[in-house]
Amino acid sequence: MRWTLAPKPDQEKVAQLQKSLGVEEAIAFLLVQRGIETFQQAKKFFRPQLEDLHDPFLMKDMDVAVKRIQEAVREEEFIMVYGDYDVDGTTSVALMSSYLRTQTNLVTTYIPDRYKEGYGVSYAGIDYAHDNGITLIVALDCGIKAIEKVAYAREKGIDFIICDHHRPGNQIPQAIAVLDPKREDCNYPYKELCGCGVGFKLIQALEQDKGNTVQSLIPYLDLVATAIGADIVPITGENRILAYHGLHVINTLPRNGFKAIINQIKKTTLTITDVVFIIAPRINAAGRMKHGLHAVELLTEENEEQAQLFAQEIEQYNKERREEDRSITELALQQILDHKEEDKFTTVVYQEDWHKGVIGIVASRLTETYYRPTLVFTKSGEKLAASARSVKGFDVYNALEACQEYIEQFGGHKYAAGLTLHENQYEKFKQKFEEVVAATIEPRLLTPEIKIDAALSLTEITPKFYRILKQFAPFGPGNMAPTFLTTNLTDTGYAKAVGQENDHLKCCVQQLPNQGMLGAIGFNLGKKLKTVANKEPFDAVYSVDENEWKGNVSLQLKLKDIR
The missing domain is CATH 3.90.1640.30 (inorganic pyrophosphatase (n-terminal core))
Incomplete structure (x- = not known):
């Protein structure tokens, strides 16, 4: 993972907004970062009004x-x-x-x-x-x-x-x-x-x-x-x-x-x-x-x-969809290994009997595994149909446009698209797509990036802070849930790998020198247990979340990565 700390916003604007809203500095910092600099803009952000829709x-x-x-x-x-x-x-x-x-x-x-x-x-x-x-x-x-x-x-x-x-x-x-x-x-x-x-x-x-x-x-x-x-x-x-x-x-x-x-x-x-x-x-x-x-x-x-x-x-259809998705993903991953294609700039896989309804999900799964522009093809009537998925920062639609001599039809967005082509064009297309991506993608985009909004100390994470943070929702592109960095953390000694496959990390952390203490969960970070063992200091990137257990609600860190 690439950790990228966002540039600090103008400190004077942060101080002015903090004063006019009466909030902690960290909240004002996050708002100014999102382009919200005045009391009026903050009001529109926290209380969106239907009257503000355009004509x-x-x-x-x-x-x-x-x-x-x-x-x-x-x-x-x-x-x-x-x-x-x-x-x-x-x-x-x-x-x-x-x-x-x-x-x-x-x-x-x-x-x-x-x-x-x-x-x-x-x-x-x-x-x-x-x-x-x-x-x-x-x-x-x-x-x-x-x-x-x-x-x-x-x-x-x-x-x-x-x-x-x-x-x-x-x-x-x-x-x-x-x-x-x-x-x-x-x-x-x-x-x-x-x-x-x-x-x-x-x-x-x-x-x-x-x-x-x-x-x-x-x-x-x-x-x-x-x-x-x-x-x-x-x-x-x-x-x-x-x-x-x-x-x-x-x-x-x-x-x-x-x-x-x-x-x-x-x-x-x-x-x-x-x-x-x-x-x-x-x-x-x-x-x-x-x-x-x-x-x-x-x-x-x-x-x-x-x-x-x-x-x-529909619940039944969803169960069937999950089973198809799981089995096709396994076959696709095996195909990549069999063809020794792990080191390419793109993933392009094809099997004629793959279920057309789930190839988009499979493309997303493969992108998570190999983190590069991905296409999953199946047979559709006389032609081949594919779903395309991309990595952050790379426009797969433009890449397909550069290969259109081999494509019959395509459409979509920057990060997700669909296309059809004739079977005899598949190998030529696959080669051209690899060439286009290799020539145009910035190498850094092939490593997943975690964008960090702000560095925090554990003592800043209070119930009041979280109450306001929750009101930043709904989250999504352009307004992602804030991600924080805290350095010099240690586990209190109870860290363990949890889950059926021991693939998640659960721990309780404090910041040196003994400032604050919070529970933390890291999904799919079970392999990093050794990083926190023996009370070794580490840095963590996380979002703040609530944990409900036996009727008790407490704040916790939802870990994204540690090192």
């Missing part, structure tokens, strides 16, 4: 999209809500379809089959719309590159409204309206919305046009918060406001589908991390193992008992 009509084409939906409702046209099969797509479809059903009964939903149709807008989906007399498709979390498909729909008398957040290509589809803050000709102030966030802006605009405030849309925010967490978009600006209020909905008045999942996991208060690691994988499991429409059914079900049944079904 949705600032988004290019929003006025056209609103008029077209109003016309469809007025003229009693059939509307199809189309979205991708991942969490962002299925929550988007649940959000838009349930909102439109408050205006008209003539709404149907469509999620492409991951295996037969693949990602994004499909000809099969357009044909289904045409066969069923549908004249308007609202596509969410996809469509920004569907040039030919939108043209095909147009020939069949079907209009498209696209709500996407992916990077556009050189051409924008000829749809009625294309809502995407990443369009170069779009002046919308916040560029980092997820697909469900763009969908939310559209329903906000529809409500605003009727003279209603955003308050009327609070019940939809649990879906938006889930998409924000799952799609790993920055939790800054509008996303922070939406995630903050959406989490509140999840924890106080969740829709039946969420309630059914939460009942199964027996957890009371969920953080954005719980949403990412508990709710999102279950929603995703439907599209990975069966069909994304199962997730939409769960998220829009109004009968509580039926929602429980849907949740049980």
Whole structure:
């Protein structure tokens, strides 16, 4: 691990903010580091207000999209809500379809089959719309590159409204309206919305046009918060406001589908991390193992008992997904060793019978192991399909763009993408991808980095400090949970490796010379037991957490690395 201590913020600004807020220096230090320098900015940060959301009509084409939906409702046209099969797509479809059903009964939903149709807008989906007399498709979390498909729909008398957040290509589809803050000709102030966030802006605009405030849309925010967490978009600006209020909905008045999942996991208060690691994988499991429409059914079900049944079904898919993920990861790791590819700049693996629904998760697991840009391929119909994952600081989307002579289709983000190619291009692509990454990646990016916000002494970690620290949440890209460094620690003599495989480290630490004492847990740091043995001094990087044991709650250090 590379330990990188963030530069210290301007000490004068820290002192001014500390005085105006009446907080410890460490809290003011962290706030200024995050660009929060005044009392007013701190108020907006700690108490995000829905009133601070931008006017949705600032988004290019929003006025056209609103008029077209109003016309469809007025003229009693059939509307199809189309979205991708991942969490962002299925929550988007649940959000838009349930909102439109408050205006008209003539709404149907469509999620492409991951295996037969693949990602994004499909000809099969357009044909289904045409066969069923549908004249308007609202596509969410996809469509920004569907040039030919939108043209095909147009020939069949079907209009498209696209709500996407992916990077556009050189051409924008000829749809009625294309809502995407990443369009170069779009002046919308916040560029980092997820697909469900763009969908939310559209329903906000529809409500605003009727003279209603955003308050009327609070019940939809649990879906938006889930998409924000799952799609790993920055939790800054509008996303922070939406995630903050959406989490509140999840924890106080969740829709039946969420309630059914939460009942199964027996957890009371969920953080954005719980949403990412508990709710999102279950929603995703439907599209990975069966069909994304199962997730939409769960998220829009109004009968509580039926929602429980849907949740049980999805829990089963999630178990199957875990088993597939585990076995494919083992096979992929073996393949890397067999082919002696441990020392390359990239990981590219392929087996034709790997489950297409879990190759993205496997790519993430391999990235954790070898820490380099990774692609996992499987056979999909006549072609090969892959999921790409990257390491922090390296743009895998750009790397794929440099290999596009061998690729049939690709799309995605800086750190995660998907592609298809013909089998006879696989070896050439693999070689070219390795060459591109080797030539463009900075060697330091191949070692995982821990960014440290501040150095602390143990005595600074008080219940009051932690109470305020908790209010920095929701955490995520752009607002990560603060990470601290404390030097010259020693174990009090009770350190041990714990867990089934002894892979976690548990200890109680004090800072020399005997300043303060706190419990600590280091997941996957069991191998470092010898570092703390015999009361040898060590430095630790950690976040601050609460430990609940037999009804007692105490502060603890959640160790990330020690040396």
